[in-house]
Amino acid sequence: MERLPNLPIGLQYFADIRKGNYVYVDKTEIIYDLCTPPNRSYFLSRPRRFGKSLTLDTIKELFAGNRALFKGLWIEDKWQWDETFPVIRMSLDAIAHKIGLAEALTQNLNKIAHSFGVTLEKINPGLAFEELIEKVAETTGKQVVVLIDEYDRPIIDYIDPYNLEKATDQRNILKDFFSILKAASKHIRFLLITGVSKFSKVSIFSDLNHLSDLTLHPRYADLCGYTQDELEHYFAPYLATMPAETLEKMKIWYNGYSWDAQTFVYNPFSVLNFFDKKMYRNFWFETGTPTFLIKLLRKRFNYILEETEVSQNVFESFTLDEFDALDVNTILLQTGYLTIKQITPYDTFILNYPNREVKQSFGQLLLNEYTHTPIAFDTDNYPS
Numbered sequence: 529m530e531r532l533p534n535l536p537i538g539l540q541y542f543a544d545i546r547k548g549n550y551v552y553v554d555k556t557e558i559i560y561d562l563c564t565p566p567n568r569s570y571f572l573s574r575p576r577r578f579g580k581s582l583t584l585d586t587i588k589e590l591f592a593g594n595r596a597l598f599k600g601l602w603i604e605d606k607w608q609w610d611e612t613f614p615v616i617r618m619s620l621d622a623i624a625h626k627i628g629l630a631e632a633l634t635q636n637l638n639k640i641a642h643s644f645g646v647t648l649e650k651i652n653p654g655l656a657f658e659e660l661i662e663k664v665a666e667t668t669g670k671q672v673v674v675l676i677d678e679y680d681r682p683i684i685d686y687i688d689p690y691n692l693e694k695a696t697d698q699r700n701i702l703k704d705f706f707s708i709l710k711a712a713s714k715h716i717r718f719l720l721i722t723g724v725s726k727f728s729k730v731s732i733f734s735d736l737n738h739l740s741d742l743t744l745h746p747r748y749a750d751l752c753g754y755t756q757d758e759l760e761h762y763f764a765p766y767l768a769t770m771p772a773e774t775l776e777k778m779k780i781w782y783n784g785y786s787w788d789a790q791t792f793v794y795n796p797f798s799v800l801n802f803f804d805k806k807m808y809r810n811f812w813f814e815t816g817t818p819t820f821l822i823k824l825l826r827k828r829f830n831y832i833l834e835e836t837e838v839s840q841n842v843f844e845s846f847t848l849d850e851f852d853a854l855d856v857n858t859i860l861l862q863t864g865y866l867t868i869k870q871i872t873p874y875d876t877f878i879l880n881y882p883n884r885e886v887k888q889s890f891g892q893l894l895l896n897e898y899t900h901t902p903i904a905f906d907t908d909n910y911p912s
Contacts, residue, residue, distance in 0.1 A: 537800045540581035546597045553762045556603035569719035573726040573743040575864025577797035578752040580722040584675045588615045591673045614668045621678035629701045658708040671717035680723035707735040746788040753793030766803045784882035789871045813889035836879040
């Protein structure tokens, strides 16, 4: 019997996946479309565990010219491999921001500078960031690719548990940090910032009016997540070992996320864990739900979330003004507990649970919160 390819559960490094006989769902055609135009700057919001980090790492390897990693993929004979660019990649999920965000940012920038053989003189994180970009561009003689992952983690960590003062302090530091990117744009070949949350424009990215938001862009609706065709193609060896009804049941359980009401995708984390454990479980949901969301829903006696109609400004209304001012629908949509199921003729969004995993799990979680009983997620064990 032929050995099944490995499942890249928890892997976010493109090289590890390509070298380790792991399933890789080829996203290089859409990445090519994103990366080909010069001097472009983007922002992308997607829920946790949707493949944002892997997307950034794939782009890093692309601009670094590591052609061998892309052998057999769509982009292999399309990309200009001899034209490489230096890549500055940061993950704000990985920096030790609880020692002090400004200090952690500066430490990380100095570490990156050392890898390029340059020394930073500035201490302020924003000024040091600008200095790093300028010196790397000067040293290499090339524009720089800047990739920033989980930009909002230093803020989110203080929204849950809710600490408005600290979250606001973190936001202000990040606003100053990112503000230099506009002035440094002449040195930047490509910029992509990703995160779970999209705060209102005046909060963090007010100075970056050149930043294109991909979050609701229909051309990039399947940049993260697996489409139905991708699921059936890349996981065919696994599906071949399972009952005929598997595809139908998987679609009910794990498909349904959309940011344009046209393209619907599966959550990769749940798909990979399903094929690994061969049972229907709430894999993505069990990795953590913000407690402040439940508190907010309980405070407002808001527990019917289906078929909610909201304006398209829902992605512009996430602020840190006060706990009671937080928009529940905005948070639920950005974090993946609701998704866009329909766009009305009046250009409003109809939000609903994406699938059974989220609907069942969220209902049980709310029930547990209101009745103070232990939560027990149902499982539908896959027959042997």
